[in-house]
Amino acid sequence: MTFIRKSTPFLLATLSLALAIWQFVTAYSSAEWRNPPGEMTTQWEDRVQPLREALPKGATQVGYMDDSALNGDPSLLDVNEFQLMQYSAAPVAIDLGTNHEWIVGNFNDDENLETRLGEKLGKHETQGFGFGLYLIHDLDD
Numbered sequence: 001m002t003f004i005r006k007s008t009p010f011l012l013a014t015l016s017l018a019l020a021i022w023q024f025v026t027a028y029s030s031a032e033w034r035n036p037p038g039e040m041t042t043q044w045e046d047r048v049q050p051l052r053e054a055l056p057k058g059a060t061q062v063g064y065m066d067d068s069a070l071n072g073d074p075s076l077l078d079v080n081e082f083q084l085m086q087y088s089a090a091p092v093a094i095d096l097g098t099n100h101e102w103i104v105g106n107f108n109d110d111e112n113l114e115t116r117l118g119e120k121l122g123k124h125e126t127q128g129f130g131f132g133l134y135l136i137h138d139l140d141d
Contacts, residue, residue: 051129
């Protein structure tokens with residue numbers, strides 16, 4: 001009985017250490033700690049890259065609009081996508097709104113987009129980049 005009492009702390013410490021080592025090896029081999037190439041920010045940057053390259057040279061600030069601006073409902077703004085766009089377009093600053101000559105459009109619903117943009121902006125040119133991303137040149141601004 002004395003042997004069991006004396007060896008119990010040692011056995012528990014050994015078991016804890018073995019489990020910790022097993023957890024470390026499992027996490028390391030699964031690469032959860034690394035930045036996987038398929039994670040959301042990397043995918044977003046890959047989608048935005050052509051749009052960023054199309055921004056006019058010398059542009060320091062552009063506008064941003066999404067479905068919330070077209071529908072007139074600010075509660076529909078996807079804040080996460082807006083922040084990802086700000087991050088991906090740096091060093092060009094993205095300003096929420098349409099009071100800029102150049103506007104980045106991020107739309108989930110492309111149906112009748114040109115008509116809806118015409119009602120909202122007036123005279124404009126649109127360049128599409130897929131995934132609902134557009135670079136809009138507001139010709140009236």
